[in-house]
Amino acid sequence: MKGVPIMNKVFIVLVFGGVPLSVIGTLMHWSSILLFIIYCVTIIALASFMGRATESLAIIAGPRIGGLLNATFGNAVELIISIFALKAGLIGVVLASLTGSVIGNLLLVAGLSFFIGGIKFKRQSFNVYDARHNSGLLMFGVIVAFVIPEVFSKSMDASKTLIFSIGISVILITLYLAALFFKLVTHRGVYQTKDESRALHADEVPEWSKGKAIAVLFLATIAVAYISEHLVHTFTEVGKTFGWTELFIGVVIVAIVGNAAEHASAIIMAYKNKMDVAVEIAVGSTLQIAMFVAPLLVLISLFFPTTMRLLFTLPELIAMVTAALLMIVISNDGESNWFEGATLLAAYVIMGIGFYLL
Template identity: 40%
Template structure:
């Protein structure tokens, strides 16, 4: 996909010299993210081989979610709080259902049944359940308590601080477990590499990840500037655009890595990336945006997600918990996850924004 790198400077040129063609700029910028995500997958593969699937997945999620965070910050500055929430929810849903589903199908067709660390996956699934509880309760409180809008800012900030504390504990737990993963990977050196060719050193891989992330962030800023006009030209609602268009683009980096990992029979890393990226979005990015919004405008963002978003996240987490229960995957489970994703996308395509 290296030839697609030409789209990166092309998107920048179009933004400056053809600003009126929003749909073309949007398409070129979205495709330009693809080769950058592939390079990020190669760098993450080197890190995961040397540092373990847990820490490798955490690093990939962190660099991959940088684009999502930048998109959200740009939208926050524009006052598009609903779009931010839709994009966050959509990326969580997309990672659990779409990316993990594609990874299972690709890996299952090529390798048959694949195995992974069920204990680590269940830990991530439990963290997602905690995140769902944190997202449901503010909306439930607002629905049950009359005239509670004035308190939602303080309540959201408090819950955000708790979520951040839990995420820090999760990172500490992952770092401890990664030591054992690294030892196991060194014992199996030369098997299951995520990419073809020589291994990169950790320093080179981190440098590449940093550079590629800058490119993805730049293209993400271009996407934010054209998404509303492009979605209107395509006839998409704001809810569908946020949940199923921006979400796929914002999570392109970790999506590519997770699918490549499954194809190379490294389902441990694939599960770590998909579930770990969702955990990071729910317990780090979302509460961080809530706290930062107090300094970015007159109206801070709260944690009150619409009923449609809450239900879709809840359904996704429930089926993720079932998938992560026994330490094995196959292509049929991937088809099941993709079916749920397509059903949800179909509903959001027709449902009005006010309901979502």
């Protein structure tokens, strides 16, 4: 491994040691606390591989597709965990993890990206047109699609609320696919600045080839999904040991661990001053959770005994709306710095304390 950066060597050791340990520990029923630690460390190491693969694809395909690929592979883990939770009837945990993903991406991931990138560079910029486009989608996907069902459900019975949730889910998925078609097909490059156009044609060499990067993403996602599925089963014992409530585990722990891949990737991209990719990962992942993963889970739940409705608790709704509005205000100018990152992180810590004490 001559010439490989020291941190990459560490992650290689953790992956090739952590994955077998995770399988062996699961089969031999080791302590839940020990398995929890092994699972988390292994997922973080796998996330580093996903980040490197995504960076290679971003150089080859451009920041938008690179960010979209990372958000998709990262959210695949969240989707798999949620499907198993739905099957077990844990609707509250699923909704809490969705909440955690939204506030985690908008406040923690974006906050760390802005903060760490801002320490190295006094001012970083990203596509202002993308930022404004995403602002409208955030308003719709988080505020309209999540708040409206809660308001109208006050005057509906359970069956009508479910029908309403199904209708909203179909609309959300349709609009999300239309948004992808808009950005990647009909208006691809239309709002690209001259600086970005030159950047895309810069003489950058990807670390891995397209085939190898896709293969690494695919294999790492399978490994993360396997480990994450078993990680969920350790939460009850871990919660009792550390005094964590089910809501706190769903909003904070599941969301952070389940989205570790894009967390790592966004921070790495920001540190390398590739803010278009970093912002696309943080905001794009949020939009994918709100407009695709959440409504898809509503439709999937129809095949299980317990159905899920798009009804969040008041603290969850307020947290998501606040995170969306704060991100819109901070990112609408297409620039970021370490202080804006610190502001987002402070909001996340405040919400985390609130959910812990709730």
